[in-house]
Amino acid sequence: MxxxxxxxxxxxxxxxxxxxxxxxxxxxxxxxxxxxxxxxxxxxxxxxxxxxxxxxxxxxxxxxxxxxxxxxxxxxxxxxxxxxxxxxxxxxxxxxxxxxxxxxxxxxxxxxxxxxxxxxxxxxTGLRHAERVLGGTQQIGFLTEDTALRDSISLVEKVANTDSCVFFWGESGSGKGLMARLLHQLSPRNSKPLIEVNCAAIPENLFEAEFFGSVKGAFTGAVSDRIGRFTAADGGTLFLDEVSELPLYHQAKLLKVLEDNCFEPLGSIKTRHVDVRVIAASNRNLKEAVESGTFRSDLYYRLNVIPVRIPPLRERPSDIILLAEYFLHGACKSSQKIFSAEAKRLLLDHPWPGNVRELRNVVEYLAICSAEAHIHKSDFPKDFQEKSTTVSVPGDKTLSSAKASYGKEQLQRLLSKHHGNRAQCARELGIDRVTLWRHLKRWGLTNGTEVRP
Structure with a gap:
C-alpha cells in the first residue's frame, strides 16, 4: 500500500x-x-x-x-x-x-x-461589496469614487429585494436611467422585462393607449388589439422617466392603477390585473412641483416612498477625471491617448451642465479630433474652453480668482481647525464643497490624509 x-x-x-x-x-x-x-x-x-x-x-x-x-x-x-x-x-x-x-x-x-x-x-457577500467599493466600480456602468453616489447605490442595493416605489431625482444626464437598470437587475424581477417610458415624449391623446393598451376599434386606426406598457411590464418593472411632465388629468389615472394594480384597456370593459413594480425619475424637484400645483400630492407620496438623489457631476469632482479617462480608453480603439495636466485642469474647471452625458460626448470629440497622443487645452472645442473659464455654478467662483481669494496657508489652517472636514470648511467660507475642492486642488492639498471628503 x-x-x-x-x-x-x-x-x-x-x-x-x-x-x-x-x-x-x-x-x-x-x-x-x-x-x-x-x-x-x-x-x-x-x-x-x-x-x-x-x-x-x-x-x-x-x-x-x-x-x-x-x-x-x-x-x-x-x-x-x-x-x-x-x-x-x-x-x-x-x-x-x-x-x-x-x-x-x-x-x-x-x-x-x-x-x-x-x-x-x-x-x-462582504467580499463582493468590498470589491465594488475599493475598485470604485459598480454594476450597470457605474464607475465612481464619490461618497454620495456610493451611498445612493448602497440604498438601491438595500431596497432592490422589495416592491417599494423608488424615485430617482437628478439632473439630466446624471445617470437616473442607469440607476433604474441597476435596481431592476438586483431585484427578484430581473428575469422579467424592464419597460422604460419617457413620459415627456408621450402625446396627451395617446396616454391611455400607451399605458393601458387598447382593443380593436377603440379609436380610428386601432385595427387590432394592442398591449400597453403596464401589460408589457407584467411581472417585471415599469420605469417612468420624467414623470413630472405628465399632465394633471393623466396623473390621476396613473395613481389609480398604482393603487389597485388593475385597469381597463382603452375601448374594453374587462379589467386586467398586473403585477408591476413602478419606479420613477425626474430632473425636477417634485416637492416644489407639488407646492406650485403642477404635480398631484397624492401621486407624489405614492411614488416617493424611497427617494434617491443622483448628485450632478459638478458635485463629484473626484469622478470627472476617472470617468474622462475611462471614456477616452473606450473611444481610442487603435491608439492610446492621455490627458495632459492642462487638459485635466480644464475638465475640472468646467461646470458640466450636461453631466456625464456631456462628458462622454466631449471625450469622444477629443478622441477623434486630437492629433497627438497627449490631449491639450487647444484640442477642446472653442465654446467648451470659453464656458470653462466664464461659466460658474451657483455659489461658485471661477478658478481665475482661486489663489487670490484663499491662500494656501489659510486653507491649511482651516483644514486643521476642522480636522480635515471639507463640508465644515466650505460652510465657514460660504462656498460649496465643489468650489472648495477646486481651491484645494489648485494648491495641491487634496492628497493628504488630513483631508476628508
Missing part, C-alpha cells in the same frame, strides 16, 4: 468530524439533485432550520445557474449531457434584511460506477 493510500485509510474514520468543522458549506447529491449528505455549515448558509427541509439541491434557479456556468465554460452539450469539470459562480440568496451572495463551486465525482455531484458554498 502506498503512503497516499495509507493516509486515506487513516482519514476515513475522522472524515465526518472534519466535514462538520468546515466553515464552508458542503452538499453531496446524486445526478438527479437528491441530497445524500450535507454539513451543518450549509444549513446555516442557506437559512434552513432542519436537515429534513433540504431534500434536493435548493431551487430551480441554482440548477439553471449550473447549466449557464457549464455553457459559459464552453460545454456546448451541457443541456443534454451532465455538466463536467469544476464549475463556479455567484448565487444570490434573497433575505429579509438584504441579499446574501454565495460563491458556489461544484464538480462530478464517481464512486462504484455511480456519479455524484459535490457542491461547496462560501459566503462572499
Amino acid at each position: 502506498t503512503q497516499y493510500a495509507q493516509g486515506m485509510e487513516l482519514l476515513y474514520p475522522v472524515l465526518p468530524e472534519l466535514l462538520e468543522t468546515l466553515g464552508s458549506g458542503l452538499i453531496l447529491t446524486d445526478q438527479q439533485g437528491l441530497v445524500k449528505y450535507v454539513n451543518s455549515a450549509t444549513l446555516k448558509l442557506l437559512g434552513v432550520d432542519q436537515l429534513e427541509h433540504l431534500r434536493e439541491i435548493p431551487g430551480e434557479k441554482m440548477r439553471k445557474e449550473l447549466l449557464k456556468a457549464a455553457l459559459d465554460s464552453g460545454q456546448e452539450d451541457a443541456v443534454s449531457r451532465p455538466q463536467v469539470g469544476c464549475l463556479q459562480w455567484d448565487h444570490r440568496l434573497p433575505g429579509a434584511i438584504g441579499d446574501k451572495i454565495l460563491h458556489v463551486r461544484t464538480r462530478l465525482v464517481e464512486k462504484d460506477q455511480e456519479k455524484y455531484r459535490i457542491f461547496f458554498f462560501e459566503d462572499v
Whole structure:
C-alpha cells in the first residue's frame, strides 16, 4: 500500500468530524439533485432550520445557474449531457434584511460506477461589496469614487429585494436611467422585462393607449388589439422617466392603477390585473412641483416612498477625471491617448451642465479630433474652453480668482481647525464643497490624509 493510500485509510474514520468543522458549506447529491449528505455549515448558509427541509439541491434557479456556468465554460452539450469539470459562480440568496451572495463551486465525482455531484458554498457577500467599493466600480456602468453616489447605490442595493416605489431625482444626464437598470437587475424581477417610458415624449391623446393598451376599434386606426406598457411590464418593472411632465388629468389615472394594480384597456370593459413594480425619475424637484400645483400630492407620496438623489457631476469632482479617462480608453480603439495636466485642469474647471452625458460626448470629440497622443487645452472645442473659464455654478467662483481669494496657508489652517472636514470648511467660507475642492486642488492639498471628503 502506498503512503497516499495509507493516509486515506487513516482519514476515513475522522472524515465526518472534519466535514462538520468546515466553515464552508458542503452538499453531496446524486445526478438527479437528491441530497445524500450535507454539513451543518450549509444549513446555516442557506437559512434552513432542519436537515429534513433540504431534500434536493435548493431551487430551480441554482440548477439553471449550473447549466449557464457549464455553457459559459464552453460545454456546448451541457443541456443534454451532465455538466463536467469544476464549475463556479455567484448565487444570490434573497433575505429579509438584504441579499446574501454565495460563491458556489461544484464538480462530478464517481464512486462504484455511480456519479455524484459535490457542491461547496462560501459566503462572499462582504467580499463582493468590498470589491465594488475599493475598485470604485459598480454594476450597470457605474464607475465612481464619490461618497454620495456610493451611498445612493448602497440604498438601491438595500431596497432592490422589495416592491417599494423608488424615485430617482437628478439632473439630466446624471445617470437616473442607469440607476433604474441597476435596481431592476438586483431585484427578484430581473428575469422579467424592464419597460422604460419617457413620459415627456408621450402625446396627451395617446396616454391611455400607451399605458393601458387598447382593443380593436377603440379609436380610428386601432385595427387590432394592442398591449400597453403596464401589460408589457407584467411581472417585471415599469420605469417612468420624467414623470413630472405628465399632465394633471393623466396623473390621476396613473395613481389609480398604482393603487389597485388593475385597469381597463382603452375601448374594453374587462379589467386586467398586473403585477408591476413602478419606479420613477425626474430632473425636477417634485416637492416644489407639488407646492406650485403642477404635480398631484397624492401621486407624489405614492411614488416617493424611497427617494434617491443622483448628485450632478459638478458635485463629484473626484469622478470627472476617472470617468474622462475611462471614456477616452473606450473611444481610442487603435491608439492610446492621455490627458495632459492642462487638459485635466480644464475638465475640472468646467461646470458640466450636461453631466456625464456631456462628458462622454466631449471625450469622444477629443478622441477623434486630437492629433497627438497627449490631449491639450487647444484640442477642446472653442465654446467648451470659453464656458470653462466664464461659466460658474451657483455659489461658485471661477478658478481665475482661486489663489487670490484663499491662500494656501489659510486653507491649511482651516483644514486643521476642522480636522480635515471639507463640508465644515466650505460652510465657514460660504462656498460649496465643489468650489472648495477646486481651491484645494489648485494648491495641491487634496492628497493628504488630513483631508476628508
